[in-house]
Amino acid sequence: MGKTLLDKVWEEHTVRTLPDGRTQLLIGTHLIHEVTSPQAFGMVRDLGLKVLYPNRTFATVDHIVPTDQRAEPFSDPLADAMVKELRKNCAESGVTFFDLPSGNQGIVHIVGPEQGITQPGTTIACGDSHTSTHGAFGAIAFGIGTSQVRDVLATQTMAIGKPKVRRINVDGKLAPGVYSKDVILHIIRHLGVNGGIGYAYEFAGSTFDAFTQEERMTVCNMSIEGGARVGYVNPDETTFEYLRGRPYSPKGAEWDAAVARWKAVASDKDAVYDDIVNFKAEAILPTITWGITPGQAIFIDEAIPNPDDLPEKDRATAHEAIEHMKLTAGTPAIGIKIDVAFLGSCTNGRLSDLQEVAKHIRGRKVASHVKAIVVPGSQGVASVAEKMGLAEIFREAGFEWRGAGCSMCLGMNPDKLVGDQLCASSSNRNFKGRQGSPTGRTMLMSPIMVAAAALTGEVSDARKVFGIH
Amino acid sequence: MALEKITQVSGCGVFVPGDDIDTDRIIPARFMKCVTFDGLGEFAFADAKLAEKAAGRLHALDDSRFNGATILISGSNFGCGSSREHAPQALYRYGFRAIIAESFAEIFFGNSTTLGIPCVKMSKNDIADLAALIEKNPSIQVTIDLTESKVTTDDVDFAAEFSLPGHAREPLMNGRWDSIADLVDGLEDVKTRVATIPYLSC
């Protein structure tokens, strides 16, 4: 009987079975950031323990860093204290820190892959739910809480039950103007925001085979939005090519040995799954969210649903969403006025996202009433984009070009919605208050759809705005 | 450090209705600018409370009838979204010692268990019945019995089954819910295992 990638990685990293039946699982790579790690370092100290394998933990700052005024001290003393705390903790414990002056700082889920730290067949943990992003490389990657960050720092392991595996096949060719973001929003719309609880999602099929590594990351990133803590794609040549030559990628003879191992870790042809779900790429259209959970999604040519027409279980949340979003059932999505456009985040703040948008907006202007910001996911992305002239294209179109960080994805830094502003956002969460204003409103969509909304000042079909056929 | 054996949680309950209550709602991100968890309790559901006020309604946690409640009751997929442990930390510091919901998001469930907060799953109907009882008589004592897998109340004839996976029940009942001691016990095995894995041993 064949094994899944998850079976193989789990087996290799199992230290032992704990008395409660869970696995003591070895975490090969630990990523940390400023928000969820300070308490963990404190707990390790309080227990009289130390960081066991400092060379297997990597740190960066992303959530609280301002994206415009980046000189220290930051104007927010709490944010400033958090960066200093992480700096101190890393220095004391010997953890590598991709700090602000390093030129390698960025959103933790962008920095790991970019540095070649994220590798197939590894286990990865980070005190952040979007750690599932790293699954795009065929790693098993978990978002964890602060007590588990402590566990990993002190023991390089954590206690966890083995998830079931649902294979999600997407086959066929996406229509022009339809992107990997639309694919994951579509999947969540159909499987639900809690459909993945207890599962790891294995994304496969010809659509995934054809995806670039960055497109795969966008999908795996949002696995957690579908309730699946882990999402992964089996590694292939696309993965290996992405990793070749990166700072932490194996070199020389080690590279060949690593690639051989990475090939072997992919799920066997006859692997057994707990569940299989199939989607057709051709059936997916540009998708946006209209509500307060990522599952409240519609195609761009649909109207805001009437909660009473939805299945009974979805109605209460739909009513709550309509109230919060100040929308009326039956209103077409196209034409809803926006106030802010946010292009960035660990979902869609990578170079290919910026390139795709820049290609289409050249020579056009952001609508006068819209505040539009572009936030590269890392300093690495920013510097390449600047060299390629992308920053200039964005600026000329009326976007603000910012420094790397989480920015307006969450309300922990100066980039926030104000009042009930409506934001067309390339991020991953449309929860009430997520973008920093309790009454702020978020509509999630692909980067190109964010750009279309920015230019027209309203939710628009990017295929029409940019003539994508 | 010996931990308390949690076999039963009793206290007043409060019903916070809604499905998919995410951890941003439980503790908005701006309150996470801190290097300790102390003081998070007062910010639990901060923005949800304000929003209810603005709409001319009262959030359950602002309703003085439910002051001192130690058992939180809610809908499905409770605690979804961000992995922030700040969410269960805030609820614990607010005074909650157990949560009853239709279902829980996975990371939140694990984080809560590690803090010794049992998160038990009960059916929608039973939750509605319990919520109605509490609404009628907020001082009713709710008891979650981990041995019997039952939720009962003191002054009326309410009893409902709940489910709690063994990997959470067993450590809670045996005072091993914080796994650090068990993990440290395995450190020799950790080192042995590390030596067998090529990307870690080279």
Ligand code: SF4
């Ligand atoms: S970009 Fe958003 S989702 Fe990603 S790590 Fe930052 S805050 Fe979290």
